Amino acid sequence: GENVEQHPSTLSVQEGDSAVIKCTYSDSASNYFPWYKQELGKRPQLIIDIRSNVGEKKDQRIAVTLNKTAKHFSLHITETQPEDSAVYFCAAILNTGFQKLVFGTGTRLLVSP
Amino acid sequence: KAGVTQTPRYLIKTRGQQVTLSCSPISGHRSVSWYQQTPGQGLQFLFEYFSETQRNKGNFPGRFSGRQFSNSRSEMNVSTLELGDSALYLCASRALAGGLVQETQYFGPGTRLLVL
Numbered sequence: 001g002e003n004v005e006q007h008p009s010t011l012s013v014q015e016g017d018s019a020v021i022k023c024t025y026s027d028s029a030s031n032y033f034p035w036y037k038q039e040l041g042k043r044p045q046l047i048i049d050i051r052s053n054v055g056e057k058k059d060q061r062i063a064v065t066l067n068k069t070a071k072h073f074s075l076h077i078t079e080t081q082p083e084d085s086a087v088y089f090c091a092a093i094l095n096t097g098f099q100k101l102v103f104g105t106g107t108r109l110l111v112s113p
Numbered sequence: 114k115a116g117v118t119q120t121p122r123y124l125i126k127t128r129g130q131q132v133t134l135s136c137s138p139i140s141g142h143r144s145v146s147w148y149q150q151t152p153g154q155g156l157q158f159l160f161e162y163f164s165e166t167q168r169n170k171g172n173f174p175g176r177f178s179g180r181q182f183s184n185s186r187s188e189m190n191v192s193t194l195e196l197g198d199s200a201l202y203l204c205a206s207r208a209l210a211g212g213l214v215q216e217t218q219y220f221g222p223g224t225r226l227l228v229l
Contacts (some may be wrong), residue, residue, distance in 0.1 A: 032216040034216070034217065034218070036220075042222075043203065043220040043221060043222050043223060044156070044203070044220045045220070046217060046218075046219070049216075049217065089155065089156060093216050097168075097169075098161070098163065098168035098169055098214075099214060099216070100158075100161065100168075100169045101146070101216065101218055102158075103155060103156045103158070104155070105155040106155045106156075
């Protein structure tokens with residue numbers, strides 16, 4: 001089916017703490033998993049993505065892990081800063097018919113100074 | 114390359130009217146998707162066009178329609194506007210490489226529609 005579940009819906013952390021957002025997908029054929037960050041009043045922007053042939057990918061303070069067996073993937077942000085405050089969306093490619101990107105419901109991250 | 118552009122950026126309409134929004138994808142991108150985003154809500158998928166044909170469709174009523182032109186620019190139309198149609202409408206484009214639509218999607222700035 002077409003489903004990407006994302007948790008939590010809101011996340012509040014103190015500056016310097018780590019934040020983890022988790023997503024679960026339903027299509028076992030999914031092979032591409034991007035993460036988008038949407039700051040208030042702005043467009044969603046791609047921050048990191050991972051393909052199914054790797055289990056982890058890092059880019060400075062952000063990392064994504066993928067567990068294909070369990071069909072879930074997670075975004076990890078270390079040493080959070082106030083500018084990390086935004087809504088984060090995960091997504092997965094649905095490979096039935098014309099390839100389609102299915103988004104999770106979003107996580108509002110608030111980093112307090 | 115210029116990014117995805119959308120016009121107009123802001124629009125105010127009244128109930129019962131119809132509206133047309135425009136999206137120009139990144140140069141060379143052939144796929145255009147449309148999303149509705151209401152305050153505090155996620156990205157609700159409307160439809161996706163590729164090579165002037167609708168390829169994917171979300172669960173929206175028939176009042177929402179779209180089309181794509183030969184230059185890949187896309188328009189979406191909402192007829193008989195309702196108050197609940199007030200939202201940010203985002204479009205996104207994907208590239209074509211090696212005959213395949215690439216997975217990575219890039220968003221435009223959105224058109225903010227207010228229905229009074």
